[in-house]
Amino acid sequence: MTGQRILFAVHDWGLGHATRDLVLIRGLLEANNEVVVLSTGRALRLLQEEIGDRCELVELRDIPKPLSRRPAAFYVKMSLALPLVFATFVRERRFARALVARKGIDRIVSDSRFGVALREVPSYYVFHSLRQIIPGRPYYLEKMVECAQKGLLSRARRILVPDEPENGLSGELAHDLSCDWGDRLRYIGALSSVSAQAGQTGVDYFISISGAEPQRTLFEERVLAQVADLPGRVVVALGKPDSETRKPDQDRVVIYNYLNRQDQQAMMNRARLVICRSGYTTLMELAQLHKPALFVPTPGQSEQEHLADYHCHRGHTYAVSQNDLDLPRDVAEAERYPGLPRIRPPEDSVRRFLDAISD
Template sequence: MRSRRVLFAVHDWGLGHATRCLVLIRALVERGDEVTVLMAPSPGLQLLKAELGQQCTFYPYPDIPKPLGRSPPMFYAAMTGALPLIWARFKREHRLTERLVRKHRFERVITDSRLGVWSRTAPSYCIFHSLRQIVPGRSPAIERLVERGQRRLLKPYRKVLIPDFAENGGLSGDLGHDPQLDWGAGRLVYIGPLSGVRRQNVPEDIDYFFSLSGLEPQRSLLEQRVQAALPRLSGRIVVARGRLDAAGDQEQKGNATIYGYLDRHAQAEMLNRARLVFTRSGYTTLMELAELGKRALLVPTPGQSEQEYLAQFHHERGHAWSTTQRRLDIVRDLARAQGTTGIPQHATADSVQRFLDAIS
């Protein structure tokens, strides 16, 4: 197959989108494509630059605003207030994409959740796992209305590439399965979960790995709870605080080793070595746990309804234990997580091949 010029846009909400896109961008580069990565200046962009170096061209461009809140009502109020800015950003992204396609003659446009990045002339594909949004109270009428909006936003794309299994609700449950509306024959393609973490031949010698993440102030609030619980936990413990500004920091507190920040490779090693993982329930994290088949205690970021739904979905199926940040009792809930089956396992290599086939 001849090489193509590809514009690949990545959403910058946390590192998850960058890590799951990294395996796809690498696959494109390895088959000879010329890839330009569009992403906001962010830790995610720094990660991609560090991993890909001169193999790609990078185009920094701001992403949509990210409303914050200390509680779910504050988060939803902030998100609603930001909608006009978000719509304006989508329009600017689209105009930019068309200029870039004309100037650089891109032959494929691929975007992970940046919904303004599409072209009328170059075949465009969107990586997206949320055909519908989970709204508070699960009102069928409101969720159908939201799905209609999602379908409209994704209409310009030739295919929607869903990083999940097609069967049995996959990893995403109602988010990515059984849509209420007609999305068009062949447009929804389940390529399978994508994880930047690979299985390693290392012993499981860490009892608990605490991986702290999320937008502030919620990351700091969760860290306070973890730090307070450490003296009451036995076994070998590793904590990654998720503070990029504290990279290189390390301290020992009893039987716990605490790192300010772990890079991608160190994080992958700790996930492999852990018997049980304490983490947020972001979708990228779930795909990493699926790659490794790990048991987990999931604590969704307050106000992020997707994380809240995913945590409950896997809790109900016995794959993981979950609780809210407000009700979290770390000692009690870690013990309960020991009795779960682990996230169903899947190999990312199969998903990458389905991705390449889908955009050919």
């Protein structure tokens, strides 16, 4: 596919959607397509830094994020926010329709922004959470939510799942589904914007702090209170893209407010063990590098908790809850695990993605 004008919408929940979409956006650009990127917040700032000179960027507010210090409060707030969420979808569709008319858009690709899809324009969702993991795993409630979500995604021609159809990284999020999704699902393969770099070593532990507030700050506080107890060379990235100021060295420990994608990739390559959230994009990156990891899922985010538990039970990686994190103890345990199984090269996924949106 070439010579098309594509509207690519990116969800702003952490930075994972933006980093995985970089692979696809660059693939579209290299195939001589024009890309208009729609996003907001930190995701938009990251995309501006990485591809702002090659794409037109448009800002549109995303769904509300009623996060909380306590998981139970998060679920209550998220349920109460549903009217605002659905109102956001309506606003997104109205905005997308006007943008399509004004910019002459030929196709829409939307990563988890449900409202940015139109029946009158070939539209495609990038989406991996086909099943929502509900605490306690009530089967009929999960099935009801999955089928409702299937309806929300009905405006798109296809749903492009960044995973393999079998033995994938996403576990029950995108496999062994309860509803009949028909032939609209297309598994395009995992997406990773990092690549292995031979010969780079010298870091024992790379700790990546991420996630929406207030949990990002709580994770940071817990890590910084314990990091000096780790042996060897430690690098911490605080996940604050508003500033690239480097904090002073503290003997063996170096702390950065933020690392761009190139520096983040270098640190992941150099580290013997990575300590991070268990977001799906992070999993895909670590699988690309076949790097051992210690996962600390964001409290209240059942998807991250499921992925951490799923791969821990399969003997790939070790995981611990944020409240129970004891860095010296947990990294010793995590080093006994081999890491996530390798995935196909991202070029394969980009090729399958381009094929999937060509008709």
